[in-house]
Amino acid sequence: xxxxxxxxxxxxxxxxxxxxxxxxxxxxLLGADKFGLWASISALxxxxxxxxxxxxxxxxxxxxxxxxxxxxxxxxxYLGAILLFIGSLILTPVASLLYNTDYQTVLFVxxxxxxxxxxxxxxxxxYLAKGNKFAFSLFPVAxxxxxxxxxxxxxxxxxxxxxxxxxxxxxxxxxxxxxxxEELRSIKGMMKIQFLSAIKMMREAIYFSLATTAKTVYTDSxxxxxxxxxxxxDVANYNIAYKLISLVFVPVSAVLSIQAPTLYHLGSLExxxxxxxxxxxxxxxxxxxSVFIGLGIVLFLPIIIxxxxxxxxxxxxxxxxxxxxxxxxxxxxxxxxxxxxxxxQKLRAYMSIIxxxxxxxxxxxxxxxxxxxxxxxxxxxxxxxxxxxxxSVYRSKLKKKNDEY
Numbered sequence: 001x002x003x004x005x006x007x008x009x010x011x012x013x014x015x016x017x018x019x020x021x022x023x024x025x026x027x028x029l030l031g032a033d034k035f036g037l038w039a040s041i042s043a044l045x046x047x048x049x050x051x052x053x054x055x056x057x058x059x060x061x062x063x064x065x066x067x068x069x070x071x072x073x074x075x076x077x078y079l080g081a082i083l084l085f086i087g088s089l090i091l092t093p094v095a096s097l098l099y100n101t102d103y104q105t106v107l108f109v110x111x112x113x114x115x116x117x118x119x120x121x122x123x124x125x126x127y128l129a130k131g132n133k134f135a136f137s138l139f140p141v142a143x144x145x146x147x148x149x150x151x152x153x154x155x156x157x158x159x160x161x162x163x164x165x166x167x168x169x170x171x172x173x174x175x176x177x178x179x180x181x182e183e184l185r186s187i188k189g190m191m192k193i194q195f196l197s198a199i200k201m202m203r204e205a206i207y208f209s210l211a212t213t214a215k216t217v218y219t220d221s222x223x224x225x226x227x228x229x230x231x232x233x234d235v236a237n238y239n240i241a242y243k244l245i246s247l248v249f250v251p252v253s254a255v256l257s258i259q260a261p262t263l264y265h266l267g268s269l270e271x272x273x274x275x276x277x278x279x280x281x282x283x284x285x286x287x288x289x290s291v292f293i294g295l296g297i298v299l300f301l302p303i304i305i306x307x308x309x310x311x312x313x314x315x316x317x318x319x320x321x322x323x324x325x326x327x328x329x330x331x332x333x334x335x336x337x338x339x340x341x342x343x344x345q346k347l348r349a350y351m352s353i354i355x356x357x358x359x360x361x362x363x364x365x366x367x368x369x370x371x372x373x374x375x376x377x378x379x380x381x382x383x384x385x386x387x388x389x390x391x392s393v394y395r396s397k398l399k400k401k402n403d404e405y
Contacts, residue, residue, distance in 0.1 A: 011137035012254040016247055018144045023243060024307050025151060027236065029163040032311040036235035038109060038164060040227030041095055043220035043239075045114040050216060052087035053118060055209030056080050057125035073126055077182065080122045081115075088115045098228060108168040116171035117143075123178070133258060146174045207349045214352030218359035218382040222367060222375035229368045233311070238372055240308055241318035247297060248326035251289040255282065256337055267341025272398055279338045279394070286330040294323055314372075321376045328383040335390040342397055351389045355382055 027035045056076050088110040096106045120143045127135035150170035154160050223242070227235045259282065266275040297304075297319065305316050339348045359382040366374035 007134065007137055011141050012250045015141045015144055016250050018141070018148060020243065020304075022144060022148055022151070023240065025148075025155075026163050026167075027240065027308050027312060029155070029161065032233040032236040034164075034232075036227060036232030036239070037099060037101060037105075039239035040099065040223055040232065040235050041106060041109045042113045043223035043227075044091070044095060044098075045110065045117075046220045047213065047216045047224065048087065048091065049084070049114055049118045050209045050212035052083050052114070053080050053122065053209070054083065055206060055212060057122045073130075074182075077119075077122065077126065081119055081179070084115045084118050105164055108164050112164075112168045112171040116175045119175055119179075123182070128257070128261075136257075143174055146170060207345045211345065211349040211352045214349065214356035217356035218379070218386075221356075221360050221363050222379060225363050225367045226372070226375060234314075234372055237312050237314040238318055238375060240312050240315040241322055244297060244301070244304065244315070244319050245322045245326055248290050248293045248323075249329055251293065252286040252326075252330045252333065255286060255289075256333060260337065263337050263341040267338070267343065272342070275338065275341060276398060279334055282334045282337075283331055286334055287327065290327045290330040294327065298323070318372060318376065321373075322379065325379055325383050328380075328387050332383065332387040332390045335387075335394040338394045339390060339397065344393070344397055347393060347397075348390070351386070351393065355386050355389065358382065358385065 026038065030038060056079065088107070091110055091114070092103055092107045095110065096103050099106070120140055124136050124139050127133075127139060147167065147170040150173065151163070151166050154166045160166050223235055223239060226238060259278075263275070263278065266272075266278055269275070301316060301319055305313060308315070336348055336352075339345075359378055362378045362381065363375065366378055368374075370377070
């Protein structure tokens with residue numbers, strides 16, 4: 001295992017641990033109903049943000065993994081920030097009507113979870129594209145530590161008891177100095193703003209955007225549907241269960257993020273034997289880590305649930321139902337990255353879109369009838385469908401490439 005992967009896994013676990021602390025505070029300060037509202041709007045942000053930002057981040061990693069041309073980074077960043085800000089303003093009245101709540105609450109959530117949080121993600125991906133794996137790993141951790149500090153101080157000194165407002169202020173105070181710092185570095189490096197050149201990259205980026213949007217549809221649409229057709233308390237419990245389950249996928253995500261440039265390089269070679277070996281190795285590693293972490297969650301689940309309070313007791317049974325999902329994901333994500341590495345990102349996007357449509361349709365049918373049970377069933381079906389599609393296409397394209405070689 002590469003040193004960068006180990007550091008990234010450690011940072012991912014630290015980030016998840018801090019996020020759980022943050023979510024625990026949010027759950028206690030907001031109460032189940034308002035926490036469910038915050039979780040559902042955040043899920044909406046997850047679904048729409050890849051479309052709004054047009055897949056800039058992942059595309060930068062792929063495009064610059066080989067040519068190391070960083071002259072357009074300033075343009076990429078500003079283009080992403082502008083799109084996120086406009087998207088936040090447009091979504092505010094839509095989400096306010098969807099959840100029947102006031103504009104101010106929705107705007108505060110969207111600016112924090114869409115405008116700021118996605119900028120943090122975008123900057124992290126740019127650091128990785130530049131080869132700075134340390135900054136890629138630590139920057140999101142610094143963001144959550146800062147937000148935790150602000151919320152702790154504000155609550156302790158009774159500056160405010162409104163968590164949504166505190167989260168909004170902390171997010172803005174963090175990102176504004178970072179934006180100024182990046183601007184000074186860009187000016188010093190004589191990086192000119194070239195929006196037209198950056199926009200040309202969107203042709204390739206759109207496929208990353210579609211694939212990521214499709215992924216978030218089948219991972220987050222259930223929370224949005226639950227929030228609009230069911231009570232927000234169920235959304236709160238389901239969101240906590242999903243966050244706990246996401247722990248299982250943390251090491252997988254970390255390894256695949258760090259290994260992405262290597263996979264793109266191996267996929268560009270005529271002989272795909274090294275890519276095949278790498279994919280097989282990653283599947284063994286990722287599944288092993290998922291099973292190990294999953295067993296740990298089952299062991300400590302009663303203790304973890306107690307931290308959130310009695311309002312969230314139903315999350316326990318939801319965790320047990322969702323446990324197979326991250327193990328299935330551990331396999332199909334590796335196959336999907338193998339498909340992208342061989343240059344078939346468009347095909348990957350199409351399969352993800354098909355699955356997302358199936359997921360959304362099934363969710364609209366079964367979630368209003370069966371509630372959380374329907375959401376879990378649709379999630380497991382969608383993950384299994386992706387595994388079948390990605391594994392089949394990966395093997396087919398690999399065989400074809402090897403035959404051509």
